[in-house]
Amino acid sequence: EDKVVQSPLSLVVHEGDTVTLNCSYEVTNFRSLLWYKQEKKAPTFLFMLTSSGIEKKSGRLSSILDKKELFSILNITATQTGDSAIYLCAVSPQGGSEKLVFGKGTKLTVNP
Amino acid sequence: EPEVTQTPSHQVTQMGQEVILRCVPISNHLYFYWYRQILGQKVEFLVSFYNNEISEKSEIFDDQFSVERPDGSNFTLKIRSTKLEDSAMYFCASSSPRDSYNEKLFFGSGTQLSVL
Numbered sequence: 001e002d003k004v005v006q007s008p009l010s011l012v013v014h015e016g017d018t019v020t021l022n023c024s025y026e027v028t029n030f031r032s033l034l035w036y037k038q039e040k041k042a043p044t045f046l047f048m049l050t051s052s053g054i055e056k057k058s059g060r061l062s063s064i065l066d067k068k069e070l071f072s073i074l075n076i077t078a079t080q081t082g083d084s085a086i087y088l089c090a091v092s093p094q095g096g097s098e099k100l101v102f103g104k105g106t107k108l109t110v111n112p
Numbered sequence: 113e114p115e116v117t118q119t120p121s122h123q124v125t126q127m128g129q130e131v132i133l134r135c136v137p138i139s140n141h142l143y144f145y146w147y148r149q150i151l152g153q154k155v156e157f158l159v160s161f162y163n164n165e166i167s168e169k170s171e172i173f174d175d176q177f178s179v180e181r182p183d184g185s186n187f188t189l190k191i192r193s194t195k196l197e198d199s200a201m202y203f204c205a206s207s208s209p210r211d212s213y214n215e216k217l218f219f220g221s222g223t224q225l226s227v228l
Binding site: 034036040041042043044045048088090098099100101102103104105 | 116143145147153154155156157160162167168170201203216217218219220221222
């Protein structure tokens with residue numbers, strides 16, 4: 001069974017801290033891994049990773065994939081209260097499948 | 113920025129009733145999806161739809177569920193006879209195959225379905 005495990009499940013930090021969120025996966029015929037940010041309702045797209053070792057970066061957020069060890073990390077530097085959200089990791093498991101398999105998410109709370 | 117819109121935002125229904133959840137995907141997207149999230153649980157895939165037919169569905173998507181694209185803009189999810197365990201947030205999503213992969217999904221804000 002395809003599986004995505006995120007850790008930690010929740011995290012509380014102070015503004016300015018740097019955080020690292022983890023995502024490990026077991027899927028058949030891996031195609032890509034995606035990170036989403038879910039604030040109130042709709043998950044919003046952050047990154048899609050397909051190749052190992054290539055860092056994707058957007059402002060204070062960055063992510064990297066390790067296809068050998070089957071995990072990805074999402075880093076957020078200089079956190080702000082607006083970063084408070086649930087961060088979802090999802091993988092696309094098969095070449096012919098269109099579904100995404102999601103992890104439970106990491107709930108990040110950034111306190112002022 | 114174009115977005116996926118869903119209506120209604122909240123739906124309360126009695127067990128056994130039919131509900132229709134509506135979605136307007138991003139206009140140039142070709143792949144459409146329904147996902148659901150039961151409170152406190154993972155986002156789960158229900159169904160994908162392409163070229164006017166279901167391309168993939170999960171075990172959750174049984175005979176009580178159906179999807180339709182009745183016109184060029186709307187995409188609907190119908191639950192024929194709702195059960196208590198259908199209570200969840202239902203997300204519509206769409207994607208474009210312009211890139212090599214079409215996994216980059218854009219999600220709507222969801223419909224919170226409560227079955228009483």
